[in-house]
Amino acid sequence: GHPLDDGAWELLQIPVGVAFFFRNASLDRLVALYPSPAGATExxxxxxxxxxxxxxxxLAALLEPDVEALLLRRAEGRTECYLVPIDVCYELVGRMRMLWTGFDGGAEARAALRTFFEGVERRAKVPAGEERRP
Incomplete structure (x- = not known):
């Protein structure tokens, strides 16, 4: 339910369409990471x-330091935002690292990414007081 247009995504300066954000309590700051062939890239x-x-x-107000992350996916002209356990994000990083081929990840990595987000969407719940967007 969090609107994020192309201009907002550009402000984040994330060069790919998937990223996650969590508050690192020991560093006392927000960390932004994205999956890459080399693993999680900050x-x-x-x-x-x-x-x-x-x-x-x-969702940002609900974010628990070190254990939850905001997982964003920019695809087909919209951005999806989910509050997830941080291990879900690292699971995605591991899948992408294992499957990535070539410059754009390859067909197998793209299919795995679609399947991964379909599973996240199936488990997603809308916070009280908000409506699910189409």
Whole structure:
């Protein structure tokens, strides 16, 4: 339910269509990561940018440090945002690292990514007081 347009995504400076964000309690800051052939790749994220793009959203307010992440997927002109256990994000990182081939990941990695997000969507619940977007 968190609207995120192309301009907001560009502010995040994430070069791919999937990223996750969590609060690292020991560093006392938000960490932005995305899956890559080399594993989880960190992207520098300015705290002001975080506040502008995601900080005001309901899911960001629910985010528990070190154990939950906001998982974002930008596809087909829209951005999906899920609050998930952080191990779900690292599961995705592992799958992508294992399956990635060539420049764009290859057909097998893209299929695994679709299947992964279909599973996340099936398990997703809308926070109280909000409606699921089409």
């Amino acid at each position: 992207s520098e994220l300015d705290p002001e940018t975080w506040q502008t793009v995601l900080g005001a959203g309901r």
